[in-house]
Amino acid sequence: MTDLALVGDQLREILAELTGDHGMLTVPGETALLRDGIGLDSLGGTILLTEVRRRFGVDVADEDLNLDSLATLGTLAAFIAARTDRRI
Amino acid sequence: MIKCVVWDIDNTLLDGVYLESGQRLPAADPAMTGVLAELARRGLLHALASRNPPTAAGYVEQLTGHRFAAAQCGWGSKSAAIRRIIAELGVAADAVAFVDDDALERAEVSFALPQVMVLAPEDMAEAVSWPAFSPPVLTEEARRRGELYLTRRLRQEEAKAFGGSRDDFLRYCQTRVVIAAAGTADLPRLHELSVRTHQFNSAVAPVSEDALAELLAAADHRVMTVRLADRYGDDGLVGGCVISTGRATAGAVEPGRCWDVPLLMMSCRALGRGVIDALLAWLCRAARRAGADLVTVPCVVNSRNVPLRIALAGAGFRAETAAAGTAAVTTTAADPGGLADPGGLADPAGSGPVKVAVYARRLDEPLPDLPDWVTASGP
Numbered sequence: 229m230t231d232l233a234l235v236g237d238q239l240r241e242i243l244a245e246l247t248g249d250h251g252m253l254t255v256p257g258e259t260a261l262l263r264d265g266i267g268l269d270s271l272g273g274t275i276l277l278t279e280v281r282r283r284f285g286v287d288v289a290d291e292d293l294n295l296d297s298l299a300t301l302g303t304l305a306a307f308i309a310a311r312t313d314r315r316i
Numbered sequence: 317m318i319k320c321v322v323w324d325i326d327n328t329l330l331d332g333v334y335l336e337s338g339q340r341l342p343a344a345d346p347a348m349t350g351v352l353a354e355l356a357r358r359g360l361l362h363a364l365a366s367r368n369p370p371t372a373a374g375y376v377e378q379l380t381g382h383r384f385a386a387a388q389c390g391w392g393s394k395s396a397a398i399r400r401i402i403a404e405l406g407v408a409a410d411a412v413a414f415v416d417d418d419a420l421e422r423a424e425v426s427f428a429l430p431q432v433m434v435l436a437p438e439d440m441a442e443a444v445s446w447p448a449f450s451p452p453v454l455t456e457e458a459r460r461r462g463e464l465y466l467t468r469r470l471r472q473e474e475a476k477a478f479g480g481s482r483d484d485f486l487r488y489c490q491t492r493v494v495i496a497a498a499g500t501a502d503l504p505r506l507h508e509l510s511v512r513t514h515q516f517n518s519a520v521a522p523v524s525e526d527a528l529a530e531l532l533a534a535a536d537h538r539v540m541t542v543r544l545a546d547r548y549g550d551d552g553l554v555g556g557c558v559i560s561t562g563r564a565t566a567g568a569v570e571p572g573r574c575w576d577v578p579l580l581m582m583s584c585r586a587l588g589r590g591v592i593d594a595l596l597a598w599l600c601r602a603a604r605r606a607g608a609d610l611v612t613v614p615c616v617v618n619s620r621n622v623p624l625r626i627a628l629a630g631a632g633f634r635a636e637t638a639a640a641g642t643a644a645v646t647t648t649a650a651d652p653g654g655l656a657d658p659g660g661l662a663d664p665a666g667s668g669p670v671k672v673a674v675y676a677r678r679l680d681e682p683l684p685d686l687p688d689w690v691t692a693s694g695p
Contacts, residue, residue, distance in 0.1 A: 269588055269593070269626075269627075270592060270593075270623040271587045271623065273623070273626040274515075274622050274626060275403055277622060289622040289625065290619065293625075294635050295625060295629040296629075
């Protein structure tokens with residue numbers, strides 16, 4: 229399993245915990261995180277990014293001004309994987 | 317500034333240990349109950365984190381006569397309990413103080429959550445006089461704050477059980493948002509919001525009441541208020557913004573092509589209730605109606621206002637990019653001033669430079685929807 233896939237699965241776990249919806253564990257990578265996709269609002273998005281910083285040590289909000297990485301589950305996983313390198 | 321005090325129960329709020337007291341439950345600790353009452357009077361929130369069954373929280377509430385804004389009783393770590401309280405109340409970790417008689421518990425929290433102010437009960441009697449525990453402005457709404465967080469607890473319990481979409485839930489709660497032009501009577505509360513809000517605050521420094529009054533009187537500016545209520549309670553004035561709508565020349569205001577928003581703020585009490593999204597949608601729509609084709613929000617970039625930046629991204633705002641493709645971030649030296657002095661943007665802590673990015677939204681693209689539970693009046 230690649231780092232990217234590992235990160236993606238960990239994000240799915242965080243989202244399942246956050247939303248209380250176990251369907252999140254199998255959600256595809258191209259699913260949008262905000263609004264029309266999973267529908268995270270600013271509270272949900274903040275909790276997700278806090279958990280990402282805790283688990284991966286990546287401060288997405290500090291590095292990604294426009295938060296483009298929050299577009300989909302896949303873009304966020306790629307953003308994190310590119311910064312964690314072999315640390316996970 | 318501390319907004320929330322998280323209390324341990326055994327040998328802290330109680331003069332003894334709840335589960336080891338047999339038939340006769342321990343009495344309240346008079347010193348700590350006194351501190352709790354005084355801080356509640358100043359508008360600080362209180363929460364419980366205890367390794368006890370949930371009945372202990374009920375016992376402490378009955379004994380002290382104080383209804384806590386959040387209660388975490390269980391066998392997990394204190395830092396995990398505080399993390400849940402932080403998420404539930406929407407406060408920042410560095411706005412939280414934790415009081416526990418057990419040095420090990422204090423060490424665990426200090427290690428896991430270094431931003432939290434960790435205190436022993438014997439420190440608390442003195443801490444009451446520290447500036448961090450003395451909010452500069454105290455309005456009627458601040459006094460009611462603890463009560464409002466209680467209704468929030470009820471709302472969140474219902475939201476967990478609800479199951480539908482967030483929009484359905486907001487409708488089910490009979491959420492009502494009213495966006496209107498500010499009056500003089502709103503200025504103390506708007507000033508208070510500018511001091512107390514961090515998660516949803518675009519400005520670098522608080523704005524004084526005098527500066528707000530000047531903006532209110534200026535023909536080329538609008539000061540707006542946002543009020544929130546639902547069937548659980550009336551939250552009152554929870555947010556606001558200042559808009560520069562054009563340039564005043566020779567007594568007339570020339571309509572601008574761009575609405576600039578130097579201050580955008582919302583109480584974290586309204587977090588997760590659709591308010592910031594409604595305000596941003598209204599801003600875009602009102603600006604387009606007024607003939608503008610761009611809305612800009614200069615926004616400080618720090619770790620605390622991530623929720624605001626997520627809301628901006630969700631509403632289609634982008635940090636403007638420079639020619640090289642890098643985001644336009646200006647770094648400003650600390651120099652207290654505020655909005656009346658746009659050149660003097662300052663870090664509230666007064667420590668070093670502050671990053672500010674200009675978020676812009678073009679209005680010729682489809683605009684975010686304004687839900688039908690939002691009422692708006694004004695420009």
